[in-house]
Ligand SMILES: Nc1nc2c(ncn2[C@@H]2O[C@H](COP(=O)(O)OP(=O)(O)OP(=O)(O)O)[C@@H](O)[C@H]2O)c(=O)[nH]1
């Protein structure tokens with residue numbers, strides 16, 4: 526499971542958003558890590574279609590990082606995250622969410638500059654230095670000096686690989702979350718991809734009976750709550766795809782690295798399935814729904830047989846054949 530670190534200036538509402546997330550049916554372990562199910566409408570459809578006894582969602586974890594970018598401890602925690610969600614304040618008096626976003630991004634750039642510069646110095650002095658490493662660090666250093674996040678720095682796969690050990694913050698995928706005043710929308714000067722949430726009221730309503738929550742949210746002018754959007758956007762920013770399995774026992778969403786081949790995906794379900802992988806029977810979600818059921822899809826010859834080289838796609842419904 527992947528971790529998304531919440532980052533933002535003081536009082537932007539990170540902890541309030543975190544509380545709202547923990548109440549959506551999340552069952553966190555530690556106090557500052559909320560494990561939440563990723564909303565996925567396809568699961569309900571397949572569950573009904575195959576009359577599955579159980580429905581299991583993919584999960585993602587949000588981490589509330591005390592101190593944020595203002596402390597070394599906060600920065601260190603954020604380095605452990607797989608993606609960052611930048612929370613900007615868009616409620617209360619004197620809001621300037623776009624300026625806040627720039628402030629946070631500048632902090633992230635600065636934090637990376639510090640580690641890249643010192644790594645570069647060390648690499649240059651080292652007797653065992655490798656030209657490729659020095660080159661990668663120099664390229665990263667130049668990007669950061671030009672205020673370009675490393676993810677947009679034109680680094681090759683190998684260079685990114687060399688930098689991974691430093692866990693640079695600006696290499697991580699990022700989503701922007703506007704914490705909104707009730708009755709308002711995402712301000713137009715934020716990126717188009719920014720999602721809005723009403724953290725305060727959504728924290729209050731997350732545990733209510735859905736009908737009661739609806740009434741209260743309507744009263745506050747919140748017609749489309751944002752928590753689900755935040756979770757989907759966060760999950761979506763990670764370099765993952767979701768594949769599905771369905772049957773009488775359960776309908777389930779699984780996550781795997783984008784670009785993974787069928788045996789690796791099978792291994793997410795169980796290591797035996799990867800070790801003993803023979804083939805996968807595959808149908809895209811839309812094709813399956815159009816066919817009406819797995820049996821109907823098989824009867825129509827719509828279920829493909831794929832081998833070890835097949836690259837799994839978003840929304841594939843898989844059935845793995847294996848022998849151990
Ligand atoms: N009106 C309103 N108030 C909010 C909202 N979200 C947070 N607040 C209030 O803003 C204050 C700061 O919220 P926190 O969630 O503690 O902010 P934070 O980002 O965790 O702050 P630090 O941990 O200090 O960096 C609290 O008093 C919250 O009640 C919101 O959506 N609407």
Ligand SMILES: [Mg+2]
Nearest residue numbers: 539540541591
């Ligand atoms: Mg906080």
